[in-house]
Amino acid sequence: xxxxxxxxxxxxxxxxxxxxxxxxxxxxxxxxxxxxxxxxxxxxxxxxxxxxxxxxxxxxxxxxxxxxxxxxxxxxxxxxxxxxxxxxxxxxxxxxxxxxxxxxxxxxxxxxxxxxxxxxxxxxxxxxxxxxxxxxxxxxxxxxxxxxxxxxxxxxxxxxxxxxxxxxxxxxxxxxxxxxxxxxxxxxxxxxxxxxxxxxxxxxxxxxxxxxxxxxxxxxxxxxxxxxxxxxxxxxxxxxxxxxxxxxxxxxxxxxxxxxxxxxxxxxxxxxxxxxxxxxxxxxxxxxxxxxxxxxxxxxxxxxxxxxxxxxxxxxxxxxxxxxxxxxxxxxxxxxxxxxxxxxxxxxxxxxxxxxxxxxxxxxxxxxxxxxxxxxxxxxxxxxxxxxxxxxxxxxxxxxxxxxxxxxxxxxxxxxxxxxxxxxxxxxxxxxxxxxxxxxxxxxxxxxxxxxxxxxxxxxxx
Amino acid sequence: xxxxxxxxxxxxxxxxxxxxxxxxxxxxxxxxxxxxxxxxxxxxxxxxxxxxxxxxxxxxxxxxxxxxxxxxxxxxxxxxxxxxxxxxxxxxxxxxxxxxxxxxxxxxxxxxxxxxxxxxxxxxxxxxxxxxxxxxxxxxxxxxxxxxxxxxxxxxxxxxxxxxxxxxxxxxxxxxxxxxxxxxxxxxxxxxxxxxxxxxxxxxxxxxxxxxxxxx
Numbered sequence: 001x002x003x004x005x006x007x008x009x010x011x012x013x014x015x016x017x018x019x020x021x022x023x024x025x026x027x028x029x030x031x032x033x034x035x036x037x038x039x040x041x042x043x044x045x046x047x048x049x050x051x052x053x054x055x056x057x058x059x060x061x062x063x064x065x066x067x068x069x070x071x072x073x074x075x076x077x078x079x080x081x082x083x084x085x086x087x088x089x090x091x092x093x094x095x096x097x098x099x100x101x102x103x104x105x106x107x108x109x110x111x112x113x114x115x116x117x118x119x120x121x122x123x124x125x126x127x128x129x130x131x132x133x134x135x136x137x138x139x140x141x142x143x144x145x146x147x148x149x150x151x152x153x154x155x156x157x158x159x160x161x162x163x164x165x166x167x168x169x170x171x172x173x174x175x176x177x178x179x180x181x182x183x184x185x186x187x188x189x190x191x192x193x194x195x196x197x198x199x200x201x202x203x204x205x206x207x208x209x210x211x212x213x214x215x216x217x218x219x220x221x222x223x224x225x226x227x228x229x230x231x232x233x234x235x236x237x238x239x240x241x242x243x244x245x246x247x248x249x250x251x252x253x254x255x256x257x258x259x260x261x262x263x264x265x266x267x268x269x270x271x272x273x274x275x276x277x278x279x280x281x282x283x284x285x286x287x288x289x290x291x292x293x294x295x296x297x298x299x300x301x302x303x304x305x306x307x308x309x310x311x312x313x314x315x316x317x318x319x320x321x322x323x324x325x326x327x328x329x330x331x332x333x334x335x336x337x338x339x340x341x342x343x344x345x346x347x348x349x350x351x352x353x354x355x356x357x358x359x360x361x362x363x364x365x366x367x368x369x370x371x372x373x374x375x376x377x378x379x380x381x382x383x384x385x386x387x388x389x390x391x392x393x394x395x396x397x398x399x400x401x402x403x404x405x406x407x408x409x410x411x412x413x414x415x416x417x418x419x420x421x422x423x424x425x426x427x428x429x430x431x432x433x434x435x436x437x438x439x440x441x442x443x444x445x446x447x448x449x450x451x452x453x454x455x456x457x458x459x460x461x462x
Numbered sequence: 463x464x465x466x467x468x469x470x471x472x473x474x475x476x477x478x479x480x481x482x483x484x485x486x487x488x489x490x491x492x493x494x495x496x497x498x499x500x501x502x503x504x505x506x507x508x509x510x511x512x513x514x515x516x517x518x519x520x521x522x523x524x525x526x527x528x529x530x531x532x533x534x535x536x537x538x539x540x541x542x543x544x545x546x547x548x549x550x551x552x553x554x555x556x557x558x559x560x561x562x563x564x565x566x567x568x569x570x571x572x573x574x575x576x577x578x579x580x581x582x583x584x585x586x587x588x589x590x591x592x593x594x595x596x597x598x599x600x601x602x603x604x605x606x607x608x609x610x611x612x613x614x615x616x617x618x619x620x621x622x623x624x625x626x627x628x629x630x631x632x633x634x635x636x637x638x639x640x641x642x643x644x645x646x647x648x649x650x651x652x653x654x655x656x657x658x659x660x661x662x663x664x665x666x667x668x669x670x671x672x673x674x675x676x677x678x
Contacts, residue, residue, distance in 0.1 A: 388559060399550040403521025404497035411497040418518055422555040422562060 058387045061086035061120040061144075063111045063135055064127035065098025068149065072124050073101040075379050081387045086114040091223065111135055115142040122173070122390050124383075125149060129242075130235040133158040140169045145390045147383065149177035150249075150427075151241045151436040156458070159436045163461040166429050170413045171397040173390050176432020178249045179382030182425055185322045185374045186250075188356035192317070193254050197335060198326065199313030201255060204293040206247045206308035209301050213271045214279075233276035233447070239266075239297040240281065240442035247308065248285065248442070249427070249435040250319075251293045254310060259293075259438060261286040261453050264445025270300035281446045285438075317354065322374055325351030385424035392422050434459050488542070489528035493628050493669035495521045495547070500668045502549055507658035515565065517554040520667045522547040522579075524628065532597075533625045538588045541599070545581035547667060564646050568638075569608045578606040582613065596621050601632070607641040630667040635660060 060082055062073050069089070076082040087098035088108040099107040108114040114123070115138055122145035125135050133153050139146050146166070153159040166174035180186045193201065214231060218224040230236045252258055262285050266278030279299040284292055307320045314332035318325050326338070327349050342353040356374060374381075396419045400412055427435075437458055445452045500520040506513050526532060527542035551571040556562055566572070581603040590597055597620040605614050614634065621629040637659050638645050645657040 392559075395552050399519050399553045400497065402550070403495060403519055403548065408497060414498060415518060419555070421557040422559060424559055 056391075057081050057083035058145075058390050059083050059085045059119050059121050060387075061088065061105075061108075061114045061117070061123045062098065062102070063088045063114065063123055063125050063139075064131075064149075065089035065091075065094040065101075066126065066128075069094075069124075069126035070098055070101050071379065072126050072383070073098060073105075075377065075383055076124075077102070078376075078380065079384055079387060081391070082383070085120050086117055088114045091226075112138060115139055115144060121145060121394070122147070122386070128229045128235070129237065130154045130229070133162055136162050136174075137165045140165050140172060140174070143169070143172065145173040145386075145393070147175045147177060147386045148432070150245050150432060151237065151439045152176060152432050153436060154235060154237050154241065154440065156437055156440055159433055159440075160461045163429055163433050170409050171393060171416055173386065173393050174429050175382070175386045175389070176427045176429065176435070177382060178246065178427035178432060178435055179378035180246060180250055181253065181427040181431065182381040182385040183322070183374065183378045184381065185324070185356055186378075187425060189317065189319065189324055189354060190254060192326075192354060193310060193312070194256070196312075198310065198315045198317050199329075199332070201310055201312045202291055203311045204251050204255065204291075204309065205311075206251070206293070206295045206306070207304065208243045208247070208297045208306040209303055210299065210305070211270075211302045212299050213273070214299055215271070215273060215275075231275040231277050236277055237440050237443040238277040238281070238446065239279075239299070240264075240283070240446060241439045243297045244281075244283065244295060244442055245435050245439040247295055248438045249431065250308060251285065251287075251295075252434070252438075253431075255287050255291060255293070257287045257289075257291075258434060258456070258459055259285045259287055259454050261451055262438070262442050262445045263451040264442055264447075265449055266446035269298075278446060281442075283442050283445065285442075318351065322378075324354040326354050327351055382426065385426040388424045389426060392419055430461075433461060490525040490544070491528045491530075491532065492672040493524040493526075494672050495523060496627070496668040496670050498668070499629070499666070501664075501666045502554070503664040504554065504661050505664070506661040509654065509656045513556060513561070513657075515554045515556045517549060519553040520547055520549055520665070523672075524581075524630070524669050532622060532628070534593050535590050536586055536597070538586050541584045541586055543581060543584045545579070545584075545601075545603070547579040549577040551575055551577060568643050568646050574607070574609045576606075578604075580604045584618075587617075594623055608643055610641040612640060625671070627668060627670045630665070630669070632665045634663045634665075636663060637661075 058081060060076060062069055062076070062084060065073070065087055066089070069087075073084055073087065076084050084102040084105045086106045086108055087095065087102055088111040089095040089098055090109055090111075092109070095107050095109060099105060106114075106117070114120065123139045124147045125132055125139065126149050127135060129149075129151055130153070132148055132151075136146055136148050136152070148162070151159070152162050166172070192198065214228075216224070216227040218227050230238070230242060236242075248259070262283055264281065264283050266281035268275060268277075268279050271279045280297070282294070282296040284294050286292060305320070307318060309319075310317045313329070315326045315328045318327065325344060325346070327346075328338070338352045342355070344351045344353065393416055396416055397412065400406070400415050404411065406412065438454070441452050441454055441458075444450075498518075500518060502517045502520060504515045506515075522545065524545040525543060530536060530541055530543075551569050551574065552562075552566060554562075554565065556565065581601055583602045585600045587598045587600060599618045599620065600615055601618040602613065602615040604611050614636075616632050616634045619631045621631065638661060639659050645659050647656045
């Protein structure tokens with residue numbers, strides 16, 4: 001590995017000394033001074049979100065009322081600055097259930113009618129992946145802010161169309177559903193890894209296991225076909241699209257690089273019901289510097305659930321949902337704070353809990369035993385960021401047009417871009433696009449049992 | 463009761479008419495706020511660190527008597543000019559969403575949406591040595607923040623290298639409490655954190671020449 005690659009992996013943003021300093025009393029006070037504390041939850045990493053206070057609610061519509069869409073509606077109900085005004089699904093039973101989750105919302109069988117509602121300022125698109133393109137483009141054309149579940153599409157061409165459409169609509173927020181990018185605990189880990197506290201990262205591994213056929217039944221054969229879109233290779237990008245995409249994005253984010261190749265394997269082992277999508281896949285994703293990220297997904301076993309491990313020269317860091325632990329090598333230098341940190345035993349290994357603020361509590365002489373200070377779901381944080389950012393951008397556009405020539409789109413775009421520092425952390429349009437491309441290519445690698453190169457040009461959209 | 467001689471009344475009336483006629487025909491050169499290049503920066507302090515809030519929107523316009531040689535070497539003295547500048551309070555950003563909320567709350571941003579400045583009088587401090595040197599004025603105006611209006615005089619520099627655009631610069635030291643703003647002092651952290659009352663406001667305001675029209 002050359003020096004440039006090495007720097008890219010440890011990152012210039014935070015150094016080891018900074019990270020340790022950030023775990024001090026001064027940082028606690030600084031964090032408090034900026035008000036990054038809410039509900040007794042202190043914020044460790046500077047850019048991590050912590051805003052809970054209500055602003056005027058964003059009127060929102062949810063398109064797609066399947067299980068994820070309904071989870072979204074329920075999560076929006078927990079957020080004080082969201083008001084679900086509309087739900088839409090062309091399938092009557094799902095629409096009814098969506099409406100039950102948001103009793104005050106108008107129910108629309110046709111999403112285009114929902115988009116015609118001028119009171120709805122933003123939409124969440126939670127339909128099957130292959131329907132995203134048409135709906136997202138229509139929503140953007142209607143001037144709605146869009147939160148689109150990942151992947152953006154099941155084809156590269158359509159994902160590119162979405163990128164271009166989102167770029168064309170200045171002053172409209174587009175957020176891909178890569179919700180870990182908004183999760184404060186993830187930001188805390190990012191600081192930790194980028195600081196080099198784990199040493200140079202040289203490999204990563206992740207898995208997602210859940211015994212579940214993915215097959216859904218319906219008394220109506222046509223509906224059953226439609227309901228099982230995830231099992232059909234013409235519209236679905238399989239486990240890579242539904243599951244791996246979040247892991248790819250996490251790995252690229254933490255390793256601060258884009259993959260250069262993906263090797264895939266897959267087969268149907270347990271659910272031999274004629275499906276076109278393997279129920280078990282294994283992937284090796286190659287990053288610059290020959291850093292390998294191995295990843296596997298299976299619908300055949302629930303054992304050991306889902307987790308990620310990032311391996312550094314000084315320690316490995318394991319992430320399980322909103323918790324993380326560091327496993328030190330015997331020759332790793334002492335960081336100091338870990339002496340006071342909570343430790344959990346894992347089959348003879350001792351995991352040092354990496355919990356946002358635990359190190360600061362230790363420095364304060366308090367008990368660093370808080371289990372998980374950020375206990376909301378990643379979806380909650382993703383939607384919270386979306387709502388905040390919709391507010392920031394909408395207000396910014398209003399302020400601009402109140403004072404200047406609104407037809408000057410270039411100046412408006414410059415102004416909206418300048419608001420990024422006031423936004424809460426969230427996946428960007430291009431991060432959503434790149435993760436989508438990786439998922440599509442990973443699925444291709446699995447279906448062909450091949451190594452597929454990821455050309456850099458494929459990760460950009462002109 | 464004494465009466466004012468008719469002759470004096472006629473003279474006074476004539477003078478008034480002449481003045482109002484002059485005023486009605488005075489041509490004003492208008493410069494409108496531009497969407498790029500302007501900035502407002504507020505620097506403050508607290509017991510643990512300094513902080514900065516920045517914004518990029520300053521709306522409004524500047525008008526100056528068209529006989530004023532804006533591109534030349536005008537003599538020192540009063541200038542016939544008008545200006546109104548507007549800064550949306552919520553456009554001021556610290557880079558930390560939570561701090562922005564605290565600031566908006568303390569500035570009563572939900573009720574008083576804008577910071578307004580209206581020019582009352584302008585005085586060119588000294589004649590510039592060349593036609594491209596910046597003009598330095600003492601500007602007196604009404605500054606309204608959070609519902610409190612105060613009359614302030616500040617030094618304003620006008621850069622005029624490109625006559626189609628004027629850039630006004632000013633730095634003012636103000637106290638939050640002068641405008642009824644209580645410096646934030648979060649009751650978290652055992653009350654250890656206190657924000658300083660004094661802030662420094664740095665303004666750069668870019669305006670561009672518009673078509674001249676008679677003043678109303």
